[in-house]
Amino acid sequence: MTVGHDARASSLASRLARLGFTEPARAERLLATGPLADQAGEAWLLDALGAVADPDLALTGLIRLLEADPEPDRLVAALAADASLRERLLAVLGVSAALGDHLARHPEDWRVLGDGGTGLPDAAELRAELLRAVGADPDQAQPRAADAGPGALDALRRAYRRALLALAARDLTGQATFAEVTGGLADLAGATLEAALAIARAGLPDDAEPCRLAVIGMGKTGGRELNYVSDVDVIFVAEPLQDEAGALRTATALAAALMRACSETTGEGAIWPVDAALRPEGKAGPLVRTLESHRAYYERWAKTWEFQALLKARPVAGDRELGERYVATVAPLVWSAAQRENFVADVQAMRRRVEEHIPAKQADRQLKLGPGGLRDVEFSVQLLQLVHGRADPTLRSPNTLTALAELARGGYVGRADAAELDEAYRFLRSVEHRIQLYRLRRTHTVPDREQDLRRIGRSLGFRTDPVGEFETAWRRHAREVRRLHEKLFYRPLLVAVARLEPGEARLTPEAARARLEALGYADSAGALRHIEALTTGVSRRAAIQRTLLPVMLGWFADAHDPDGGLLAFRKVSEALGSTPWYLRVLRDEGATAERMARILACGKLPADLLLRAPEAVAMLADDEELRPRSRSALLTEVQAAVRRATSPEQAVATARAIRRRELFRLVAADALGLLDIEAVGQGITDVTAAVVAGALDAATAAWEAEHGRALPTRIAVIAMGRFGGHELQYGSDADVMFVHEPLPGASEHEASQAAHTVANELRRLLQLPATDPPLKVDADLRPEGRQGPLVRTLASYEAYYRRWAHVWESQALLRAEFVAGDPRVGERFTRIIAPVRWPEHGLTEAEVREIRRIKARVEAERLPRGADPTRHTKLGRGGLADVEWTVQLIQLRHAAAVPELRTTRTLAALRVAVAAGLLDPADGDTLAEAWRLASRVRNAIMVVRGRAGDSLPTDLRECAGVARFLGYPPGRTGDLLEDYRRVTRRARSVVERVFYA
Template identity: 60%
Template structure:
């Protein structure tokens, strides 16, 4: 009777509340306390039924589930587990028998139907072995079961275990004995996968007719919130005791307070959980019937909508509210429950998960040394700077760093990786988006650690603009941009600046961003050699275009009139072939064509002025990386004028063109300036320049014997004179024996000889020309394959050298640490530097034999 009165009084206050969602946690606590009182009373009745009141048995009733978490519903099962111990002097077998009688009677008393109804359905199915196991066990038996046989879900269930009736001291002993196992459960093999799989199984077992109406078990329902909170608690709670609340909302608040869940996400989940629980209460109060399935009758839905305060169109409003709630809960559940970082944290040992300033300095240094840090004391200082304090940033870093340290340690230079991470973190301060990205996206955190510990170049580029770390968030942010997209990004900020240098510096910043995105995509395996080369070439093309436009504006403003000539920048070398590397200069030719009626001298002077401004703006010191512009491949080399008119190029090539100049033109590709034909079909300067040079680079009769000898003579001279003093010809990637230049000169010789006859050779691409030479029969298939494999390998090595050192380098290092770093960038496993070196030497040796046969005719 008393229970019924208290239940009705509570329901009355609940139904009359202006904000039932705010009252919901209190309702759950009161109901759980009522259940505890009822269990205690039922146990007293059970003892009274025994002749000696069960004096030989101590028994504790542990509340589980919503009873243990003090978040009970109006009509719920009361989940319990029983633990017994013999009273002093009693036999264990007798105590177990008595305990079984007491537990059985307790459940009968609670579920018995009377004129006042029943108390609660008591469910002991969460006990060891479930319904197949004994109803009661001793404490030692419980401990042994959980130590040896318990499944992951059973430890998850113990999160909410709480003494609710009977022998309180025994109940506390039960909790104290099992809690260490609960908080160590996440160290079990496959723990996170097990919990995630269990959630999926729950959903799969929902009857199809109820799937869209299940408030508790369905997608976007209560279980999504509860499982998310519990999984995060179990993974992080083993090292952070502040997260061990048995209640869902209290646990969620703790996770948010200490940085494991974003405040906004936690606030959304709290709001939606309260709404779903309130609706669950309203659903059950109607006829005091246990259900979690929404009704289908319009009248019932209308009543529920009004019970939530929806007055205008309660059925439609309820449906709309539920749809949005389920969508948001599911989204947040998938974000948190399937967070990649969870699996990584769970795989750490408890000691490794505590790798921060909570260890003694000496212990921390020893562990850092064991991980592979060369300067453990320095690494410890970085850790202390990142994790010390009570700020949210420090709290999140304490969660991230134990995992990230392992990822840094997997890199070739863990010390540099950790230092760069600290510098990025310091630069970004407490920027919430940065910490949230790392915490919520394990892939982002892992990629960042991998990249920073792999190479200097991306770290240096990132530190120039730390907010660029956002590219680690997902693959889409690392997708390649073509020339038009880069130019679209560069032009507006450059156009907004008033003077030349600030305009071009803004564009240089976009190029730096592209170099960084490309290097990251390269290091994480999202960009191959051709993709890297094309991305860098496109960024350089766009920058040259912006710098050219800015130079034109500068000169026109200075002269007070429009430019009297058209301008063209022609890419040469690797830029022309769209085979640029991280350390490549921009090899170019500058061409102009006076407008009709313009004075040729004035046009030449204006063109020279624009090119001078272009070069100055691209190489000027500043906060953004410059681009070296090399025009040495122009007619007459460094002795010739920097800019020529198209007519001057024509006159020069008709009279003086040397074989090396024809060879250089093989990779000529217009990249900036007058690229598009006019609206009336007037050919662009780019088209007319290509029309001029095509007969030179693909001569109709191929190369005559004198020109062939000259090309070979120049190549031999390059080998003898251009190799840097002291450089090992076997290790110089560009100019060494069998290196990049050997392959390119061989391919270009075949293009000069056969380009007129074989259209496939008329390409600025080395790889395409190699393939065409093989198809045309100018090169044996095996030789073509050998040269292609070596050129690609050596080009990747050249890129890896620039990535590792942070600047262009041309020779394979001899130091093992640097060689190992290069090898690992190339995808070789740790410790394989010797094998990598041998592979490089083998490939270049074989390529050189092909070069000597094909190029030199040996």
């Protein structure tokens, strides 16, 4: 017998261990010797215990309940017969030691779990139940408890926990949704406050002045999203029936007694503290105020955080009609709070202060206040509600998840982001509930004991590795919450929307027309048509546009051409159609929408570029994306595209599309002040070099495909002028020379013909009609200009420069630089021209006079007829030519002796000239300033007009656009003209002294 008994015991202990008992030997003893001895081996009991979060805790609680119950056999029979009762009771006992204690004190309360239904009582039923528990009539206008003594307080606590028990059972068994649980807890809190108020009335003296008193639920109580153990935030509002002072004394006595009735500890414990600190002036202010006193305070003195708190205000007890009037009174103030100065910044600062005050030892385990916690979700939702809810009443729910769903439905938050936040919030709140249920204590800190973590994990459905799976899920949700909080809560769009008047944010036709005219739109009717086209309808795209456009209208107006910017925005939006990322990026990603508006409205060039490549909007989200790409990266991309193409035309079309995209990147960065003029010039030069190299590859491949053999020569492209100087501008041609070297065994005639064919094909491909900006390749700086051959051999160039080179050709070669083709040919060409452009003995006096003569002739003959020399950026007084010829003369005279002068770049050579003592530093600064300003003006002209120009526009609107692009405030166009004339006049003075001597 002993052997059989030991075997059975061993078998039961093993089974208990498999079911999740952490102390199977102890559980076995309890089953064998306690009130469940007859059921110890029954599957219904063991399987039910094994299904709960903590089987050991559940078994202990069940045995205590049976030992306290005067009819334990009845309960055991009920458990054996009723699976629903069994599931609920054991689920509660397996999570909550506190509710187990309650059942041990009041064993008959298990019957509230055995009704077989899954429905929860509504707010009215809970109110009636708790009022009857304290002896009050639920049908009275002002219910009064039978007495205000300890018996009423105990009865209230027992009724509260009995209702809490029923709710927790349905929560833990999945028979109630998250919203039903949190709403039920809030309704139970309201019923408890009503019963506590009835007890308070019972304690009033007979001669107390009558009054009306409403209890306003705040925080999670007001939002119907309460947790199991929390301070219940309230505000008390009174209305006298006769004498105000006496009525306020009565109301204050009632409020204080209500708070004590909930928070005092009796033989049945306490319920929860009632916190009235959210009232006007906080704890320093009177506990109760009249409605008029509340209104006066909020209109004159309230701080930003108080309006955020009032968002959740809801009558929960006392005089409902007065409570509704209170909410109706404060609502307009809540939904206009976002117009307060620094509103968004204040809310953001408040969230940061909350984080800063979290004790360091709790920070990484805080569910509520820490980074990635519940407050991150709640603050994000509330800020979005307060900003956008002024114009959109659908967003005004006090409930976090309801408001989040409406924010997603209205397009204010991305659907995926809203779904992530919703899931994370439900998870974190469920964890909070499980932690609080254990001891019914107010805590938001995840415990670190493995036993506690195991119970929490199993209660949430993690069974394979409860602790590890729970920790992983919690950290993942916290990371997502923090990421989305930072994305939504610090979104720049919020600040801009908050500054709008409510009528402006609604974007009604009347408000939009008035605003368009006030902002300076020239064609308000046309602008209205664009707005209607973008915002009409019930689609998500239209909803997001209704959020964006009220703000973007102002941003368009901050630039030169708001009408053009709005039109371009409409076209880009229509071109991208249903592209999922487009509007999401504008709404969510940093300052993208503002950047896009300002860039599109600054002129025709960026609008044209973006319309042909609307996907480039994505690069506006990040400064790093607007950084110019390196020449090597561009060359790799272009050459890969050329190799994939099926024809030369397709190859170069792809290369030109890359150029278009990169030009937009540069224009955007330039417009946003992220690049100086040297970086802009370098960026345009790099992309031009990559495209020329790609076109050369395509032209070469075409020749080889046609002839069925390799090209019989090696070709190099030499950049000249601004191209060679890394100083290209948005409207610049690419000045080049072509040089080739026949392969061994190839005839020079055949090689030259092949080189000519390839060079001509390169030029043709780059100028084919297309939606992309053409790139004109100009070879007029070659020997003999247009009269000379387009391509020469290395030997031909060497012979020509040795015998025939003029001084102006030496000057032109100063900026010659290999950019594409065969690098060996390019390097040999560079060696050939070195003594020509950097003469060993400098220049003779005759050569200096010749350069001066040519410069004077250019000034006299090439300046367009009627052009104002004080406005012409290239050939005018103190313009680009003046500065560049002065620098180049210094290079020709001194580069042989000062090797650092052997650069193709104007400003670099200027800096060397100053450092070498060849130019006075002040003169160097003057020339550099003039060169930069003239270059920036030329670029700005191209941006504004969409076509190149050399003179500051005489058209006032265009000139204003140039000024705005260069950073001048509205109405200060004259300052640009004055500055330009002053700077170039000073530069011309230097040129006359240094260049003309």
